[in-house]
Amino acid sequence: LSKSSQIVSGLALITFKLFLQALEDGLKKADADPSVKAVMICGENGKFSAGADIRGFSSPKRHGVALSPIVSLIESSEKPVVAAIEGVALGGGLEVALGCHYRVAHAKARMGLPEVTIGLLPGAEGTQRLPRLIGVPAALDMITTGKHIPATEALKLGLVDEIVEENTIEAAIRLANKVIGQPLEPRRLSLKPVPKLPNMEAFLREALVKVKRQARGCLAPELCVQAVRAATERPFAEGVRRERELFGLLLSSGQAQALQYAFFAERAVRRWAAPGGASWSSAAPQPVRKAAVIGLGTMGRGIVTSLVKANIPVVALEQDLEYLNKGRKAVMLLLEREAMKMEGGAQTLDFHNPARLQFTVDFDLLCDVDLVIEAVFENMALKKEIFHKLSKICKPGALLCTNTSALNIDEIASATNRPQQVIGTHFFSPAHVMRLLEIIYGRHTSPTAIATAMQLAKALKKVGVVVGNCFGFVGNRMMFPYVQQAVFLLEEGSRPEAVDQVLEDFGFKIGPFRMSDLAGLDVGWRSRKEQGLTGPSLAAGTPARQRHGQRYSPLPDLLCEQGRFGQKTGKGWYQYERAGGRTATPDPWLHDFLSQYRDTHGIQSRFIDQEEILERCLFSLINEGFAILAEGIASGPEHLDVIYINGYGWPKHRGGPMFYASTVGLPRVLAKLQKYSEAHPDVPGLRPNAFLKKLVAVRSPPLKEWMSYLSHQSPKL
Numbered sequence: 243l244s245k246s247s248q249i250v251s252g253l254a255l256i257t258f259k260l261f262l263q264a265l266e267d268g269l270k271k272a273d274a275d276p277s278v279k280a281v282m283i284c285g286e287n288g289k290f291s292a293g294a295d296i297r298g299f300s301s302p303k304r305h306g307v308a309l310s311p312i313v314s315l316i317e318s319s320e321k322p323v324v325a326a327i328e329g330v331a332l333g334g335g336l337e338v339a340l341g342c343h344y345r346v347a348h349a350k351a352r353m354g355l356p357e358v359t360i361g362l363l364p365g366a367e368g369t370q371r372l373p374r375l376i377g378v379p380a381a382l383d384m385i386t387t388g389k390h391i392p393a394t395e396a397l398k399l400g401l402v403d404e405i406v407e408e409n410t411i412e413a414a415i416r417l418a419n420k421v422i423g424q425p426l427e428p429r430r431l432s433l434k435p436v437p438k439l440p441n442m443e444a445f446l447r448e449a450l451v452k453v454k455r456q457a458r459g460c461l462a463p464e465l466c467v468q469a470v471r472a473a474t475e476r477p478f479a480e481g482v483r484r485e486r487e488l489f490g491l492l493l494s495s496g497q498a499q500a501l502q503y504a505f506f507a508e509r510a511v512r513r514w515a516a517p518g519g520a521s522w523s524s525a526a527p528q529p530v531r532k533a534a535v536i537g538l539g540t541m542g543r544g545i546v547t548s549l550v551k552a553n554i555p556v557v558a559l560e561q562d563l564e565y566l567n568k569g570r571k572a573v574m575l576l577l578e579r580e581a582m583k584m585e586g587g588a589q590t591l592d593f594h595n596p597a598r599l600q601f602t603v604d605f606d607l608l609c610d611v612d613l614v615i616e617a618v619f620e621n622m623a624l625k626k627e628i629f630h631k632l633s634k635i636c637k638p639g640a641l642l643c644t645n646t647s648a649l650n651i652d653e654i655a656s657a658t659n660r661p662q663q664v665i666g667t668h669f670f671s672p673a674h675v676m677r678l679l680e681i682i683y684g685r686h687t688s689p690t691a692i693a694t695a696m697q698l699a700k701a702l703k704k705v706g707v708v709v710g711n712c713f714g715f716v717g718n719r720m721m722f723p724y725v726q727q728a729v730f731l732l733e734e735g736s737r738p739e740a741v742d743q744v745l746e747d748f749g750f751k752i753g754p755f756r757m758s759d760l761a762g763l764d765v766g767w768r769s770r771k772e773q774g775l776t777g778p779s780l781a782a783g784t785p786a787r788q789r790h791g792q793r794y795s796p797l798p799d800l801l802c803e804q805g806r807f808g809q810k811t812g813k814g815w816y817q818y819e820r821a822g823g824r825t826a827t828p829d830p831w832l833h834d835f836l837s838q839y840r841d842t843h844g845i846q847s848r849f850i851d852q853e854e855i856l857e858r859c860l861f862s863l864i865n866e867g868f869a870i871l872a873e874g875i876a877s878g879p880e881h882l883d884v885i886y887i888n889g890y891g892w893p894k895h896r897g898g899p900m901f902y903a904s905t906v907g908l909p910r911v912l913a914k915l916q917k918y919s920e921a922h923p924d925v926p927g928l929r930p931n932a933f934l935k936k937l938v939a940v941r942s943p944p945l946k947e948w949m950s951y952l953s954h955q956s957p958k959l
């Protein structure tokens with residue numbers, strides 16, 4: 243290394259405090275040493291920095307405050323300071339780089355200010371320096387979305403001065419040597435004005451409206467805009483004061499804790515555990531070099547697209563040529579759209595190459611695949627027939643996955659000669675977009691099969707969550723009581739738009755009735771008919787609003803009988819502009835229908851307030867979550883929360899249903915369930931679960947301790 247350069251190496255994240263100290267000491271030493279003419283800052287092991295230690299924000303001794311003075315120290319250095327960015331420069335890491343006079347990045351490096359995604363804003367002067375460097379529109383985009391940008395884009399934006407394919411550190415040292423003696427004033431960002439826009443005020447106003455609309459109650463994006471606005475209106479030092487004030491507000495908002503909990507929960511669920519002690523640490527995945535998808539309906543199409551995007555060669559199979567051609571067209575359309583979004587376009591996806599994507603009706607072509615995902619109708623007999631066939635055709639090691647959303651994995655596995663290789667992989671619609679993959683092990687599923695499914699989730703850039711086998715698994719099982727309450731509320735006097743509004747105001751992307759119209763009411767109807775809850779197999783004389791001694795609402799069945807399947811038929815809980823339309827409007831027909839229904843069944847309609855709507859829907863869902871934990875279907879509350887955030891549109895800034903319950907307070911959840919259960923004794927979903935009661939009895943310990951209060955280690959794990 244050049245004599246005139248001083249290396250200050252970044253340390254690992256967990257030693258953020260030590261890193262700050264090392265940086266400060268190194269800078270001061272370099273400054274005091276006349277033989278040092280320039281400074282280069284790099285990271286260790288090919289990574290610049292992932293920013294501040296997120297765990298530090300919820301610890302009583304916060305470290306964050308120490309970063310800003312160091313960034314200022316770097317910037318005010320009389321010797322040129324060059325950042326050599328490899329791997330990632332995120333959050334506080336990028337803020338350090340912004341304090342440097344020059345930035346050199348490796349072509350594969352990524353940069354960003356992702357604080358907004360953990361409920362914060364860049365708190366080490368990043369909201370003030372970045373707009374000065376790259377202008378308000380680009381800075382605002384990075385700060386309010388938290389997106390990571392590749393080095394090539396950073397170069398275009400002027401965020402870095404140079405990108406290199408080879409040795410970044412050597413390139414940074416070369417640059418440092420070159421700029422020795424050149425004036426540093428123009429390189430100190432705090433001294434630069436924010437580039438003007440002709441319509442700055444209107445631009446910021448519109449930006450605020452946009453982030454508020456997208457954030458659905460999440461505070462951080464809005465406060466990010468306010469911090470950038472301060473950069474445009476105030477001198478640097480005052481802008482920094484405003485940034486600090488807003489950072490403090492976010493830190494104490496509660497949303498930051500929820501989002502940071504969600505960050506770690508998503509990582510915690512990677513460490514799965516299954517019966518017999520098998521776990522992520524001992525099981526190794528099998529390679530998946532080729533996959534097959536059976537069934538090219540909505541789910542199958544999305545799954546094929548997802549596999550192609552992950553560069554896994556796929557055989558896509560349908561029952562006959564008519565369905566195959568329909569499916570092929572739809573898949574090609576999806577892939578073309580996806581290719582347009584990607585750099586390199588269609589060439590990157592290579593989906594026109596039959597070696598990468600093959601459409602067939604011939605089961606025998608599945609003989610050499612490593613993994614099959616069955617995505618046909620939710621019909622047990624059909625699934626068993628397919629799995630029986632697969633166990634005859636597929637090679638011995640092939641993993642057999644079913645995309646069922648509720649059915650018994652053990653029963654499906656019983657149709658094969660290899661139940662240890664059968665596993666549930668429950669995708670969420672649209673499967674090439676939604677991040678969740680619920681992975682369900684059966685009684686005989688091997689650890690290798692679980693590890694392979696988890697590896698598949700990672701390859702597809704999804705969040706895999708391993709859960710046990712029960713009707714509806716985790717996500718849908720918790721959803722049943724939620725939707726059931728929503729329908730009961732209609733019976734009692736509410737309207738779809740009122741219920742949806744309350745839940746959307748809470749932060750759900752879409753309320754239960756809009757969701758039901760989108761998914762299609764016929765899906766649930768088919769399942770209820772199969773369960774004998776409605777339709778021809780229902781025993782004569784069954785009371786209209788009761789099944790097995792419990793309250794039942796036939797409302798969704800009645801709508802289906804009228805052909806109201808939701809968006810696809812143009813009518814459901816709402817009316818739409820046409821069949822396939824997407825704009826839901828309240829439907830006077832439905833309002834009349836509900837009145838008549840109440841009259842027919844002698845139900846006294848009443849006004850139901852927002853609190854009751856919210857509590858009955860959410861607390862019944864949470865109550866089921868406690869049952870799931872107690873039964874060992876999931877190994878911890880984090881699993882339920884990750885499932886809800888990534889698969890069911892639960893607002894991330896509320897941390898997931900179980901985290902939310904812990905913030906509301908378990909005693910309150912229990913008291914409200916008790917109250918509603920007394921009013922509706924025929925609704926088991928409202929009866930407080932014993933595990934919830936137990937946690938309240940032991941004074942509501944923190945969420946991470948809940949599982950230690952289960953008297954037995956669950957039978958499933």
Ligand SMILES: CCCCCCCCCCCCC[C@H](O)CC(=O)SCCNC(=O)CCNC(=O)[C@H](O)C(C)(C)COP(=O)(O)OP(=O)(O)OC[C@H]1O[C@@H](n2cnc3c(N)ncnc32)[C@H](O)[C@@H]1OP(=O)(O)O
Pocket residue numbers: 255292293294295296297306307308309310330332333334335337356357360363364365366368486487489490491493506509510
């Ligand atoms: C009351 C008045 C108060 C006023 C105060 C005012 C002044 C305050 C000044 C504050 C200064 C703020 C400084 C700065 O602005 C704030 C920040 O920097 S916040 C952090 C921002 N960074 C991030 O959000 C990055 C998060 N990490 C990632 O995106 C990814 O982890 C990655 C870096 C892209 C790597 O991804 P992968 O390769 O997939 O690896 P993993 O994600 O699995 O991570 C591996 C492992 O590392 C843990 N980890 C990663 N990043 C962090 C982090 N920043 N902090 C802590 N831990 C981190 C991750 O959890 C994994 O560990 P595991 O969970 O598996 O054990």
